[in-house]
Amino acid sequence: MNRRLFALALACATAFGAMAQTAVARSLEEIIASGVLRVGTYADQPPMASLNNAGEYEGFDIEVANHIAAVMQVEVEIVPLTTAQRIPFLQSGQIDISLGALTRTPERALLVDYTIPLHSESVLVLTTEENAITTWRDLNAPDQTLASGRGYWTTDMVKAELPEAKQDLYDAPADQVRAVAQGRATAIVDIIDTMMVFTEQYPDVNWKVIESEIYSAWCAIGVPRGEEGLKNFLNVVIYNMHSSGKTQEYWAKWYGAPNQKPVPLDPVF
Incomplete structure (x- = not known):
């Protein structure tokens, strides 16, 4: 044709x-x-x-x-x-x-x-009070381990924007939050509202949200x-x-x- x-x-x-x-x-x-x-x-x-x-x-x-x-x-x-x-x-x-x-x-x-x-x-940072970072760019360091979601678009964004940080991949938001709560990761950079609901399972953890906005729609x-x-x-x-x-x-x-x-x-x- x-x-x-x-x-x-x-x-x-x-x-x-x-x-x-x-x-x-x-x-x-x-x-x-x-x-x-x-x-x-x-x-x-x-x-x-x-x-x-x-x-x-x-x-x-x-x-x-x-x-x-x-x-x-x-x-x-x-x-x-x-x-x-x-x-x-x-x-x-x-x-x-x-x-x-x-x-x-x-x-x-x-x-x-x-x-x-x-x-x-909104994509923000979820971490704990023990982490002294003040902006999301502070996470771009080898001593920062990020709990990221397997297959999420945010995971690719984090890899591109924070290449120095280590990324551990998890299958679900609950697993990401658990990793931070147990100290296996220092922070999550992801859609914050999806993560917040799971923090209730760890009332003894002093959670902190870094308010420097990374992405919003x-x-x-x-x-x-x-x-x-x-x-x-x-x-x-x-x-x-x-x-x-x-x-x-x-x-x-x-x-x-x-x-x-x-x-x-x-x-x-």
């Missing part, structure tokens, strides 16, 4: 895909009429969302999903997703909204729409492209959650501490 025909075929396929997405994405009115809100999030990422021993979903995302559904007066259907599935499931209409700490990026904004921010995602709720009614409704609900303190209440319940960088309260959106 020559380039012109290939370009034409690609354009047709793209247009067909866009029409298919429009045909299957449900409007706010259709969701309410169905009586069910289909929410995509993780099934194995506590305290964001996970299955408990009773086989029920729980976590921050579940609290938010239930709150939204209660306002809509519909039931919630949790659709478990991997990180890579969050955008395609929205585009294909398999879910109505996507949670799962969906960070706002220009690349994703080409594919789906975002609500106003639901919470922040806003996470919002993803909605299918063009569903303005649904997006506007969610914006109002999220704003009311922020202004009433519900967002921080849910966050503190599951993460063990308030969100490190609260969303600024702005009624204009």
